[in-house]
Amino acid sequence: MAKYLNETSRTFSEFLLIPGLTTKDCVPPKVSLKTPLTKYAKGQTPDIELNVPFVSAIMQSVSNDGMAIALAKNGGVSFVFGSQTIQDQAEMIRKVKNHKSGFVISTANLTQEHTLRDVIALKAKTGHSTIAITDDGTAEGKLLGIVTSRDYRVGTDSHDKKVKEFMTPFSKLVTAQLGCTLKEANDLIWEHKLNSLPVIDEEARFRFFVFRKDYDNHKDNPYELTDKQKKLVVGAGINTRDYKERVPALVEAGADILCIDSSDGFSEWQRDTLQYIKQEFGDKVKVGAGNVVDKEGFLYLVESGADFIKVGVGGGSICITRETKGIGRGQATALIEVAEARDKYFEETGIYVPICSDGGIAQDYHMVLALAMGADFLMMGRYFARFDESPTRKLLVNGNYVKEYWGEGSNRARNWERYDMGDTDGLKFEEGVDSYVPYAGTLKDNLAITLGKIKSTMCSCGTLSIKELKDNARITLVSSVSIVEGGAHDVIVKE
Ligand code: RVP
DSSP: OOOOOOOOOOGGGGGEEEOOOOOOOOOOOGGGGOOOOOOOESSSSSSESSSEEEOOOTTTTSHHHHHHHHHHHHEEEEEEOOOOOOOHHHHHHHHHHHHHOBBBBOOOOOOTSBHHHHHHHHHHHHHOOOEEESSSSSSSBBBEEEEEEEGGTTTSHHHOHHHHSSEEGGGGGEEEEEEOOOHHHHHHHHHHOEEEEEOOOTTOBBBEEEEEEHHHHHTTTTTTBBBBTTTOEEEEESSSHHHHHHHHHHHHTTSEEEEEEOOOSSHHHHHHHHHHHHHHHGGEEEEEEEEOSSSSHHHHHHHHSSEEEEEEESSSSTTTTTHHHOOOOHHHHHHHHHHHHHHHHHHSSSSOOEEEEESSSSSSSHHHHHTTTTOSSSEEHHHHHTTTTTSSSSEETTTTTEEEEETSSTTOOGGGGGGGGGGGGTOOOBBOOEEEEOOBHHHHHHHHHHHHHHHHHHHTTTTHHHHHHHOOOEEEEEHHHHHHHSSSOOSSOOO
């Protein structure tokens, strides 16, 4: 006879946190949101820690190189989507690892034989007013000069005028040598009152621009997450089919952490993938696995070698796995059980395996609830899809700006590798939808507001770290009537 669990599958919206004593020391600027990303032994520190407890979802519509750069600059990690060719995914990883904060590879370059007309057209196309002039018109050619909007007058100068007649030539440029630090570049910018500084190599080949405004931005990123070489940390999604080719390519490209991407990860295919990675690369390559929704799934993947475990089946905003396959569990119920299993495993073995709550965060307050229920960090798709940095189009629909957002299990993504079922034919049904989400602006601005709310809630609970929150939070179940009480009620709200 089937086993019937005497439980109700619960979601985040069914819970609230009860405030604890807030001492005068307990203020948002003192709250630390540092959290482990990979497993560690008692008394040691994890090899990778996040500065904010967020990772972006392994999805075409969320995590490309642009999102990865933006999120790492703000303290989290993106898992670049794996539903693309191995070469394309490795190239995205390379772009993130080669990104040097403040050192910008120019996308607006011309030769000195081009004309003012070309300059105006390139500026309109790229939005960049500083153009590098190189011998072959590429971003790696020999630097011959630069053109900025101070070098020409659109209304007066002939548009046929050659670039060489009005550019600032190399002989008059202040340049920096490749290998200089951002601080050194910035000192030159200040000393010579520049807006941009070209960086060249020993053969005078153009490599980067450093802009005055970017240095200021860089100083504004106190949470930036970098590796030992000061390169941004980046993750990559993998599957249980082509891992023998994909994993070495991603490792070669510099991925700091991998994660097997599947809606149901309690499988022998995940075990084989984990064992292969650990046998081939030892502990050098970190890899998360999932998704699971119970203690058994958690222990199975931990014993197979996973460095973190992802929790959640069917809770994602674009996910219809529960409707399609009839599998899943309320996200809060799943998380609470897996968190208990993680703590017990830690007590028994001295090994702490972080867990990630994946999907179903619909409100900012759900984030702090998930952390209080035991999540070490959260994976989110919808949240990040709304920002400028997500890879999708921004459109005007019914007078409102929206961004596109589609599931990895949708027909649009065609990511059939997510099914951990070997090379079985016929597993080509949809378990995700194609949708819009309201456009919300930049990642940095939105994250600042979200983190402010989380820190404020943590202070209300009298806690200054995620660990303290987990240990001390008091969580209550709410009735549907008290949910009504929680919003504005019995008043006429002014427009
Ligand atoms: P959300 O943040 O609620 O948008 O959920 C994102 C999560 O949904 C992903 O991290 C993944 O686990 C899951 N997902 C992605 N695609 C699909 C699908 O097509 N069913 N589900």
